[in-house]
Amino acid sequence: MEKIGRLIKELSQDYLERNLSQLSCLFVVNYIKLSAPQLNTLRSALRDAHAGRLLVIKNNIARRVFKTKGWDDLVPFLDGPCGVVIGKDDPVTLSKAIFNFMKDNEGLQVKAGVLMDTVISHDDFLKLAKLPNRQMLYAQIVNGFKMPIVNLVWSLKQITQKLVYVLDKIKEGKQKGGQNG
Secondary structure, eight states, X not given: OHHHHHHHHHHHHXXXXXXXXXOSEEEEXXXXXXXXXXXXXXXXXXXXXXXXXXXXXXXXXXHXXXXXXXXXXXXXXXXXXXXXXXXXXXXXXXXXXXXXXXXXXXXXXXXXEEETTEEEEHHHHHHHHTSOOHHXXXXXXXXXXXXXXXXXHHHHHHHHHHHHHHHHHHHHHHHHHHHHO
């Protein structure tokens, strides 16, 4: 029976290590006040947002894996029923999905996380969740590039309109001058 327990622990550790090798960010969450259906709702929200996955794993296994990854600062946050939310693509989208779930479910708490191999605090998580998502940032960049061109076109249009106005006044002046003389 002891061999089965050891095998399960080894498989769990391998599973966590495999998932951590492909991540862009990770958050350690405490779910002590959440029911199983609420955890499933969180999993669905993460899946629907294409943001990440929630892994519930034994704290001892997570401690071992975190230490091998060099995330010793994250180990103290593994206290009580904890889960690990991992994201492979956009950390902002993942943090927004977790944050939106937290608004409706006070039982979930983000303790800390890892972003690009740097341990971040709960406050850093909140700042990340309030950033615009990737598509919005792209739109802002494109808009930033577009505005000088739009302003140039508008200025050139104004110059040509003024030139046409001046030429029209000269034409009117010549026509009046020709009628008087």
